[in-house]
Each structure stands twice: as structure tokens, then as C-alpha cells.
Amino acid sequence: MQHHPSRAALAAGILLTAAVGTTIPASASASASASVAGSGSASAPASASAHAEASRQTPATALVVNARWGGHCSYDRIVIDVRGTMPPVTVKPVRELRYDGTGAKVPLTGKHFLEIKLSPAAAHNEAGRSVYQGPRLLKIHLPKLKGLALTGDFEGTVSFGAAFHTKPTYKAFKLHSPERFVLDISHPNRCR
Incomplete structure (x- = not known):
């Protein structure tokens, strides 16, 4: 051999x-x-x-760094930007929006609300300083989307609330490079 x-x-x-x-x-x-x-x-x-x-x-825990929104011909869009690996995300209708940790009511007007939760995730770094650069509470005047709020950065979960005057029909998906979560809320085409 x-x-x-x-x-x-x-x-x-x-x-x-x-x-x-x-x-x-x-x-x-x-x-x-x-x-x-x-x-x-x-x-x-x-x-x-x-x-x-x-x-x-690359952070060990996903960091939520921004939230953006925009109006398009047939949908309104919410985009949540993440640094690190995209965590699992849940979207569910709720009767009202409350801040995590305190339980205080979120002051957004609407008849319908969606709660968006990313977990495990954080909107602060290891030193406890916020890395989130987006809106904390904002009224929005789009065909469907009427408000957006950061409702929590608590115990490994970052949550947002979205407000609507009418019941939203939506599609959620993730995009990569850079990591982001997208929520499209449909409405009649206004560009025709």
C-alpha cells in the first residue's frame, strides 16, 4: 500500500x-x-x-431595525426590516391593540386590527440600546392601512399593530438579501 x-x-x-x-x-x-x-x-x-x-x-438573535409602508395600485404594503436570520412571524386579527408588557391600549383609530409578532427577535442590542429606527406610532392615510405602531420589544418578541377601517385581506411573505417581512393588504385597483 x-x-x-x-x-x-x-x-x-x-x-x-x-x-x-x-x-x-x-x-x-x-x-x-x-x-x-x-x-x-x-x-x-x-x-x-x-x-x-x-x-x-451577524447577531445571534434577529434584530428588528425598521418598519416601512407604501401605497400601490391594488395593495398597501408594510415591510419590516430584520438584521440577522429572519425569525418566525405570526399575523393575526385582534379586537384591539395593546402594548406588550404594560397592557396599555395603543392609540390608533380603526375598527379592525392586525397583530404582527416576530419571535425570537429584539429591537435592542445586547447593551439594551434600541436598534429600531422606524415609526413607534403613526397615523397613515392609505386606502386600507390607517396606522402602524411598534407595540412591543419584550421577552424575545417584537410586535407591531396595524389599524384599518374595514376588514383587511392580506398576504404575508418573507424576502431575503436583505431580510424582510412583507405584508400586502389588498384593495380595489385605483390606478385604472
Whole structure:
């Protein structure tokens, strides 16, 4: 049997690269990602230091950084921008909007409301400072969408409320690069 040192070195390099390229799932704790991010050293291969840098830039918990809205010919749109991996999102009709944590009523007028929850997620960084740059409470004058509010950043859940005068018919989906959640609320075409 012949030994091939170059093949053995190649195989060892592939295994090392695979081990260095392992990522931490979004549900892992911040301390686990910090330990991986800090594991690079000056003598580490370039791919290891690049991986460590990427670990520092991608948060372990999804960060909700903005909410936007817009009117289109046949729908109104809400877009929620996320830094990190998009968390699960739920959208459900509710009788009224309340702030998470306090239970105080959200002062948006409407007869119909949607509650949008992203979890696990946060709108603040590890130091407790807000990273959210969007509206906190806003009246909107679109055909369907009449208001939008950030209703919570509490216990790993970021929530929003949307207000409508008539019952909304909507479609929800996620877009990537950058990560964002989209909610389209249909209305009759006004561009004809």
C-alpha cells in the first residue's frame, strides 16, 4: 500500500476547513457566538479570521431595525426590516391593540386590527440600546392601512399593530438579501 502525503494533507485541510466553517444556529446564546467570534488568532488561516468577523457582524438573535409602508395600485404594503436570520412571524386579527408588557391600549383609530409578532427577535442590542429606527406610532392615510405602531420589544418578541377601517385581506411573505417581512393588504385597483 502506498502512502500519498499530499492527499493526506489535502484531506486534513478539507476537514479543518469544514470544522472552521461550522456556524452557530440563530437560536444559540449570545455567549456561544461571542466565544466563537473570539476564537480566531493571529496565526489562524485567513478563512478562520473571515469566519470570526462574519460571526461578529451577524447577531445571534434577529434584530428588528425598521418598519416601512407604501401605497400601490391594488395593495398597501408594510415591510419590516430584520438584521440577522429572519425569525418566525405570526399575523393575526385582534379586537384591539395593546402594548406588550404594560397592557396599555395603543392609540390608533380603526375598527379592525392586525397583530404582527416576530419571535425570537429584539429591537435592542445586547447593551439594551434600541436598534429600531422606524415609526413607534403613526397615523397613515392609505386606502386600507390607517396606522402602524411598534407595540412591543419584550421577552424575545417584537410586535407591531396595524389599524384599518374595514376588514383587511392580506398576504404575508418573507424576502431575503436583505431580510424582510412583507405584508400586502389588498384593495380595489385605483390606478385604472
